[in-house]
Amino acid sequence: MAKRDLPKVNTTSTADISFLMLTFFLLVSAINTDEGIQRRLPPMPKDKQDIPKVNERNVLNIKVNMFDQLLVNGVPMANVKELKNHTKQFMTNVSDDLNMPEKKPLPIPEFGGEILMQSKGIVSLQNDRGTSYKAYMAVQNELTEAFNELRDEFSKKKFGKTFATLDQLTKEGVQRLIPISISEAEPSNYGGNK
Numbered sequence: 001m002a003k004r005d006l007p008k009v010n011t012t013s014t015a016d017i018s019f020l021m022l023t024f025f026l027l028v029s030a031i032n033t034d035e036g037i038q039r040r041l042p043p044m045p046k047d048k049q050d051i052p053k054v055n056e057r058n059v060l061n062i063k064v065n066m067f068d069q070l071l072v073n074g075v076p077m078a079n080v081k082e083l084k085n086h087t088k089q090f091m092t093n094v095s096d097d098l099n100m101p102e103k104k105p106l107p108i109p110e111f112g113g114e115i116l117m118q119s120k121g122i123v124s125l126q127n128d129r130g131t132s133y134k135a136y137m138a139v140q141n142e143l144t145e146a147f148n149e150l151r152d153e154f155s156k157k158k159f160g161k162t163f164a165t166l167d168q169l170t171k172e173g174v175q176r177l178i179p180i181s182i183s184e185a186e187p188s189n190y191g192g193n194k
Contacts, residue, residue, distance in 0.1 A: 025157045058101045060090045064139055066130025081170045087146035091181075096168045108175025118177055126185040149181045154178060 062083070063071040066100070070077040072086060093100040101121035106114050123143055127136055151174050155163040163174060 006127045028160070044081065054122060055102065055120070056099055057099055057179070060087065060121060060123045062123060062125045062139065062143075064125075064127045064131045064135055066128040068132050068135035080142055083139065083142040084146045087123060087143055088150055090123075090148060090177075091119045091146070093119065093121070106177065108177055110169050116177055119181075121181060123182045124185060125182060127167070127187045129187045129189050132189070143182055144180070147178065147182075151175070153179050 060073075065071070070080060070083065072083070077083060077086070090100055093103065095150040096103075101119045103117040104118055106118040107115050107117050125139065125143070127139075154177070155161060155166055155170075155174055159166060159170065163171065166174065169192050
């Protein structure tokens with residue numbers, strides 16, 4: 001008896017089909033990308049004499065320890081959600097409290113040279129090396145939201161519309177008046193190791 005050959009399946013186009021399927025899935029899939037935190041860093045001072053002196057009353061010191069606990073100007077803050085309103089109150093200093101930021105006159109060319117009062121307030125943020133990423137981002141989100149709300153409130157009061165709906169030139173003026181003044185110190189190990 002003669003040995004019969006088994007019929008073979010033609011696989012010459014399998015590689016082409018696999019390549020087309022791979023291409024199809026790459027084209028129709030959404031690829032999420034993390035953009036990070038948008039901050040513009042100030043230019044480095046040329047020498048130590050160029051480092052500006054900052055009055056202590058103008059600084060809102062925020063520290064986050066390795067247990068993700070907040071310390072705001074030396075006082076514990078139980079809930080990170082309180083940070084937004086605390087930052088807004090600090091930056092606006094509506095009652096001209098001597099323990100809160102000073103204000104300085106600032107001409108805004110985008111508003112026709114109008115001179116408005118700008119806060120000298122700065123938020124100084126320092127994390128522990130053991131701070132969780134979740135806590136770090138929660139603090140960053142609250143601080144960013146505080147500055148965004150300050151811009152929005154000013155825009156509604158001055159122009160009758162939200163910051164997002166302003167024309168580009170007016171937006172630049174609002175950003176000049178209310179900059180995102182967040183200074184991030186290098187993380188420390190003040191909480192020890194977990």
